[in-house]
Amino acid sequence: MRIQIFFCTFVPKLVSMAKLLIIDDERGIRNTLREILADEGHEVEVAENGKAGLEMALAKTYDLIFSDIKMPEMDGIEVLSALKQGEEAIETPVVMITGHGDVETAVQALKLGAYDFLLKPLDLNRILITTKNALESKSLRQETKQLRKRVAAKGPQMIGESAAIAHVRDIISKVAPTEARVLITGENGTGKEVVAHLIHENSARANGPMVEVNCAAIPSELIESELFGHMKGSFTGAVKDRAGKFEQADGGTLFLDEIGDMSLAAQTKVLRALQENEITRVGSDKAIKVNVRVLAATNKNLAEEIAKGNFREDLFHRLNVIPIQVPALNKRLEDIPLLVDYFTAQICAEQGIAPKTFDAAAIKALQTKDWTGNIRQLRNVVERLIILAGNTITKEDVDLYA
Numbered sequence: 001m002r003i004q005i006f007f008c009t010f011v012p013k014l015v016s017m018a019k020l021l022i023i024d025d026e027r028g029i030r031n032t033l034r035e036i037l038a039d040e041g042h043e044v045e046v047a048e049n050g051k052a053g054l055e056m057a058l059a060k061t062y063d064l065i066f067s068d069i070k071m072p073e074m075d076g077i078e079v080l081s082a083l084k085q086g087e088e089a090i091e092t093p094v095v096m097i098t099g100h101g102d103v104e105t106a107v108q109a110l111k112l113g114a115y116d117f118l119l120k121p122l123d124l125n126r127i128l129i130t131t132k133n134a135l136e137s138k139s140l141r142q143e144t145k146q147l148r149k150r151v152a153a154k155g156p157q158m159i160g161e162s163a164a165i166a167h168v169r170d171i172i173s174k175v176a177p178t179e180a181r182v183l184i185t186g187e188n189g190t191g192k193e194v195v196a197h198l199i200h201e202n203s204a205r206a207n208g209p210m211v212e213v214n215c216a217a218i219p220s221e222l223i224e225s226e227l228f229g230h231m232k233g234s235f236t237g238a239v240k241d242r243a244g245k246f247e248q249a250d251g252g253t254l255f256l257d258e259i260g261d262m263s264l265a266a267q268t269k270v271l272r273a274l275q276e277n278e279i280t281r282v283g284s285d286k287a288i289k290v291n292v293r294v295l296a297a298t299n300k301n302l303a304e305e306i307a308k309g310n311f312r313e314d315l316f317h318r319l320n321v322i323p324i325q326v327p328a329l330n331k332r333l334e335d336i337p338l339l340v341d342y343f344t345a346q347i348c349a350e351q352g353i354a355p356k357t358f359d360a361a362a363i364k365a366l367q368t369k370d371w372t373g374n375i376r377q378l379r380n381v382v383e384r385l386i387i388l389a390g391n392t393i394t395k396e397d398v399d400l401y402a
Contacts, residue, residue, distance in 0.1 A: 208252025234283020
């Protein structure tokens with residue numbers, strides 16, 4: 001049988017040289033595919049039947065495998081099942097080759113773990129594009145494995161290599177070993193809490209407690225009790241003495257998240273605690289010494305809140321010794337590929353899902369989105385795509401679900 005190739009004016013540039021295997025019982029297809037891919041600089045080996053191809057695929061390491069579906073003795077589905085579902089399962093992407101009448105079988109192959117399939121007669125551009133995408137997918141999968149190890153490591157991760165994130169890392173490395181107070185600002189969902197944890201975990205207080213308080217989530221009438229504790233009978237519902245967050249964080253770090261939402265009365269007491277290194281429980285007149293490093297965060301413009309009379313200027317200056325502005329995701333779009341890989345590894349591990357990958361076009365599509373919800377929104381979108389899309393997430397999936 002003579003292979004038919006339809007030449008087009010656009011031929012994509014492939015990634016660097018890779019080692020490929022072609023499994024096909026038709027000599028014409030084997031040889032033509034080998035010539036096309038060898039001309040692109042790849043090292044290509046061939047097998048004339050499924051059994052021989054399976055033995056080669058398990059004995060050597062290939063970057064990409066092409067396998068015909070219709071073959072005598074052992075067909076392509078059996079080869080694929082052995083490669084992807086057997087005890088010696090490999091991660092190498094497998095592209096199936098099929099005739100128009102076997103499209104249903106090709107779809108079945110995708111469910112078994114095939115990366116993609118090519119229809120006969122083969123099209124030159126389709127061959128080259130599929131090869132390029134499959135090799136990029138393998139590279140992304142390797143990066144994902146590395147990220148999975150990082151996910152398992154203790155502590156939060158700040159993912160990204162942009163200049164904006166590098167600047168934040170630099171400040172963290174300088175301020176973490178000190179006792180300086182830090183005010184972390186940025187939009188909702190940018191990762192301000194991650195910055196706070198990194199400061200704590202790289203400080204001399206790392207073995208001490210890290211206590212977090214979301215000031216926006218606590219009713220104003222309870223915030224003082226939450227921060228400073230209370231004595232039994234000091235108010236309705238105070239059935240026993242209770243230590244507040246300042247006492248709980250003694251010897252460690254207290255993280256006041258969304259401090260811009262704290263009441264003025266509570267701000268006054270926080271200011272005193274920072275000035276005197278002591279607190280007084282609600283319903284008591286006894287001062288309690290505390291040794292706490294305070295980190296604060298807000299999504300509000302505190303200068304504007306001060307002008308409105310909603311925030312104490314003296315407290316602002318106490319907290320704002322070292323300011324850290326966490327950049328919005330729209331200001332660091334170049335970090336999206338690494339963030340997607342990180343979240344993919346994390347979510348697949350959490351959900352017990354086999355590792356999935358995003359192709360290059362899907363990543364580019366995500367980089368064109370308006371991320372008003374920042375990192376939190378991106379993670380939600382990645383989780384949605386992992387659950388609803390196939391093994392390889394495409395631009396079409398992004399358009400549909402993102």
